[in-house]
Amino acid sequence: MVKFKINNKEVQGNKEDTIWEIAKSNGISIPHLCHSDEVGYKPDGNCRACVVQVKGERISKSFY
Amino acid sequence: MNTINKRAPGRRDKVYFNKGRQLDLSAFEEAKKILDSYRPFKKDMLIEYLHLFNDKFHGLYAKHLRAIAELTKISMSEVYEVASFYAHFKIIDDDALPQSEVTVKVCDSITCFMNKSEDLYSQIKDSNFNARIEKAPCMGRCNLAPVVEVNHNHICNANLEKISNAIKTKDYLYKNDNFISLEDYRSNGGYELFKKLQEGTVTFDQFIKCFSESELRGLGGAGFPAFKKWQFVKSYKGPRLMCINADEGEPGTFKDRFYLNKDPHRFLEGTLIAATLVEAQTCYLYIRDEYYGLIKLIENEIKKLESLNIISKDFLVIRRGAGAYICGEESALIESIEGKRGLPRNRPPYVAEVGLFGKPTLVHNVETVYWIREIFEKGGKWFSSHGRNGRKGLRTFSVSGNVKSPGIKLTDAGITINELIEEHCGGMLDGHKFKGYLPGGASGGILPASLGNIPLDFDTLQEYGCFIGSAAIVVLSDKVDIKSIGLNLMKFFEDESCGQCTPCRNGTSMAVKLMEQKDWDIDLLNKLSVTMNKASICGLGQAAPNPLQCIIKYFEEDLK
Known part of the structure; x- marks a missing residue:
């Protein structure tokens, strides 16, 4: 289990989950285009609508 | 569509036909003949197969694509997807269309553009050659711009007369310069170091020590210390693989072509040493298709090594690129070797851990391995004793543009552009005044003459929004229109964007539209640049706004 804050709201989820999934299961919707819950629409991380800044890295990472 | 002359049962007068694109039997026989020696078929060889057809028929006919899919059991959509991704594959939809034997490609990248390649292109268009005429990106001979390719023949300082001569005399071959032969290389102690490493008289640790002292960094552009790469790759569980990146596509760069041609065995020995250091099972040499003659040359030299038992058979495998700039990005290069479209991967995992075919992979630029033997000896x-202005090492600059003697300049890392022009390039062309320069090809940004005293090396240009990359220097004079240079570079990125991620695919084409206007919308361009730089998957999209940003920052006068 991991715990962290999104928009000042305490959230938690499994370690294997992505930030996006944890946000969703906690009722926070993050815009996205590249995937859907349906079969065959796995997250590719190429629409880049959701990105995170990783501390110490120059470039943002997609957080699918 | 094949119809069968029979009515279908049912109420409507339907005719039987098979759905989808049908197999053309004569094309299938042709394909069988061509591919027969390649059995069993492998998916990662798809690009090689396509090359065979593209060479033979001067294009890829739809019927052949269908036949390849049938033979190799790769799905039709995948064959088409790969074939249409690469610029050198010319797909011909209409099977009845006759072949066009000659293709004339006019380079429209930065240095050729400065040397009026646009005018040359329209002249060629007007002169009714019996040939396919196209624009193409950098061909790696920028010191002799403008360059035109007639099939594989590179015509330097091209003009109409030279081109029509080449077509008349059917002179389509790529011409290599003289190179140091295997005999000469071996008589000079060649392959001794490789032998010693194999026998264990020199060890991995000795190499690590030597190369950490030398501070040799990856010379493809990213500048990652070579010895650290070896340590990383070796730390992951084998089997491991190695790739050589000879897909030198950065406009303005021609150092790899120079080294491959000049001393192929020094390059090959370096490759073998690096492969042995990380205990790679196979090493793939990915060489760009523009250097067709070099591919043949290296292939020949590898055969000689195999016949002398210096290497085992199929240890070094050549893969031919197909005209995609993006395949110079290491993960895109790996995808391309796997026979797919060259789409860069999301990281992590890094290729040192999960690379080619999912194995830990060492990827080196040509020049990096070229130095291995000399540095160890x-x-x-x-x-590291070389270098000036506080920097260390040697750097190979590919200089082109408005200077008297452009070309390959091997000199100290950290040299400034002013020193480089004066000491190595014979000064500016007569009547030209130094105005600015590109320190690292298309993606490295543009700096003004007033910043001509910055040491040119990795890490020194970041604060100015630039980077040295592959050390491709293009010198611009006051006769050059900076705005058109910016537009040319952005058009290059638009063409070469792989289309995978949105910020790069849409960002580059939007930037081109904005930059084509007379007055630039600076605010919007700035916003666009930030998005592209922060959110693109790979270096292409991240670096594409560099020249644009530099123009806004340093060349305000030219924007008015």
Whole structure:
């Protein structure tokens, strides 16, 4: 289990989950285009609508 | 569509036909003949197969694509997807269309553009050659711009007369310069170091020590220390693989072509040493298709090595690129070797851990391995003893543009552009005044003459929004229109964007539209640049706004 804050709201989820999934299961919707819950629409991380800044890295990472 | 002359049962007068694109039997026989020696078919060889057809028929006919899919059991959509991704594959939808034997490609990248390649292109268009005429990106001979390719023949300082001569005399071959032969290389102690490493008289640790002293960094552009790469790759569980990146596509760069041609065995020995260091099982040499003659040359030299038992058969495998700039990005290169479209991967995992075919992979640029033998023989300190202005090492600059003697300049890392022009390039062309320069090809940004005293090396240009990359220097004079240079570079990125991620695919084409306007919308361009730089997957999209940003920052006068 991991715990962290999104928009000042305490959230938690499994370690294997992505930030996006944890946000969703906690009722926070993050815009996205590249995937859907349906079969065959796995997250590719190429629409880049959701990105995170990783501390110490120059470039943002997609957080699918 | 094949119809069968029979009515279908049912109420409507339907005719039987098979759905989808049908197999053309004569094309299938042709394909069988061509591909027969390649059995069993492998998916990662798809690009090689396509090359065979593209060479033979001067294009890829739809019927052949269908036949390849049938033979190799790769799905039709995948064959088409790969074939249409690469610029050198010319797909011909209409099977009845006759072949066009000659293709004339006019380079429209930065230095050729400065040397009026646009005018040359329209002249060629007007002169009714019996040939396919196209624009193409950098061909790696920028010191002799403008360059035109007639099939594989590179015509330097091209003009109409030279081109029509080449077509008349059917002179389509790529011409290599003289190179150091295997005999000469071996008589000079060649392959001794490789032998010693195999026998264990020199060890991995000795190499690490030597190369950490030498501070040799990856010379493809990213500048990652070579010895650290070896340590990383070796730390992951084998089997491991190695790739050589000879897909030198950065406009303005021609150092790899120079080294491959000049001393192919020094390059090959370096490759073998690096492969042995990380205990790679196979090493793939990915060489760009523009250097067709070099591919043949290297292939020939590898055969000689195999016949002398210096290497085992199929240890070094050549893969031919197909005209995609993006395949110079290491993960895109790996995808391309796997026979797919060259789409860069999301990281992590890094290729040192999960690379080619999912194995830990060492990827080196040509020049990096070229230095290995010399540095080990002369000692790491020898290499790092060079350099000026507080920087260390040697750097190979590919200089082109408005200088008297452009070309390959091997000199100290950290040299400034002013020193480089004066000491190595014979000064500016007569009547030209130094106005600015590109320190690292298309993606490295543009700096003004007033910043002509910055040491040129990795890490020194970041604060100015630039980077040295592959050390491709293009010198611009006051006769050059900076705005058109910016537009040319952005058009290049638009063409070469792989289309995978949105910020790069849409960002580059939007930037082109904005930059085509007379007055630039600076605010919007700035916002666009930030998005592209922060959110693109790979270096292409991240670096594409560099020249644009530099123009806004340093060349305000030219925007008015």
